[in-house]
């Protein structure tokens with residue numbers, strides 16, 4: 001899997017190391033475990049999907065966080081991306097709206113002894129103001145535009161990476177926040193589930 005990520009252009013060695021140590025098969029149902037190391041998304045509970053390894057690596061690389069940084073993640077899903085973030089950043093605050101997914105992800109994170117992760121079940125489109133500001137914010141679900149609370153909770157000098165668009169037409173964007181402005185970059189077409197919440201899609 002890591003060889004494929006390198007050939008597709010992932011360069012950050014810390015990200016590649018994290019991808020090589022986190023056992024992806026633990027994040028999917030047992031019947032799909034044999035497919036866990038292929039470069040494709042897979043179904044998880046609640047009609048959601050675990051993201052494709054390349055996208056997980058790419059988004060983590062774009063976040064450019066270090067062990068000194070706090071990260072907010074929206075859309076815990078299986079917890080796989082959360083586990084990768086736990087290896088490259090300092091503290092991870094992750095929000096999932098579906099109770100069952102949050103519960104399963106918590107159990108996996110505990111099983112892997114990743115003690116720098118807190119997962120909660122709520123609407124992540126409004127962020128998690130208690131621990132803000134975050135040097136990195138990563139969302140794995142698409143909103144019609146970047147929710148303002150997330151920009152507000154991003155630290156100056158920080159980066160936010162998420163898909164923006166409709167169910168069928170999404171662009172991966174990176175928001176870089178400076179003292180004076182927020183710069184938005186586009187990083188190609190992607191396909192994610194919709195973010196459902198107060199500052200995203202209604203349903």
Ligand code: SAH
Nearest residue numbers: 050051075077078081096097124195196197
């Ligand atoms: N990175 C995850 C993929 C998660 S799929 C993985 O590797 O497994 C996207 C997730 O976002 C879904 O589980 C969905 O329930 C969740 N989601 C959608 N809208 C949300 C919201 N407003 N707040 C929190 N989670 C949300």
